Amino acid sequence: TVDYRGYYQLDAKVTATQKAIYHFQGQLQQATARSTITGPISGKEYLYRDQFDLFAATLSPCGADTILSINSAVQVNNSASKKGAGYISTDSIDTHLDLKQTFALTWFKC
Numbered sequence: 001t002v003d004y005r006g007y008y009q010l011d012a013k014v015t016a017t018q019k020a021i022y023h024f025q026g027q028l029q030q031a032t033a034r035s036t037i038t039g040p041i042s043g044k045e046y047l048y049r050d051q052f053d054l055f056a057a058t059l060s061p062c063g064a065d066t067i068l069s070i071n072s073a074v075q076v077n078n079s080a081s082k083k084g085a086g087y088i089s090t091d092s093i094d095t096h097l098d099l100k101q102t103f104a105l106t107w108f109k110c
Contacts (some may be wrong), residue, residue: 002033004048004072004090010039011084018048018088020072026061039086046088 008016015038023030033050076086 002050002070004050005046006074006088006090007043007045007091008037008041008086008088009040009043009049009080010037010076010086010088011078012040013078013081013084014039014084014086015077016086016088017075018046018072018090019075020050020070022050022070025067025069026060027066039084 002022004018004020006018010016015024015036017034017036019031019032019034021030023048035048038092072090074088074090078084078086
């Protein structure tokens, strides 16, 4: 599992999306997780939890050192409400917000 914490604020019909792509360097297989929420939300902390079997989708090469790449992005879309606005962040905005990413990895013997 991977936990993403942050803050979002959305006008009516404005959407916020948090997306992450996981893969081992040099491998074509990847796993993707996406969470989307639609406003109105007047300001709230969020927790997105990506929980899936990453290793059913991709494995590191056996006996080789490799890098697990995690490409994450956040996006706000106001196409359904052109005058609407929104904000999403996975970093600290105020001192009471905490950026935290927790990784739970499973190791297999080659």
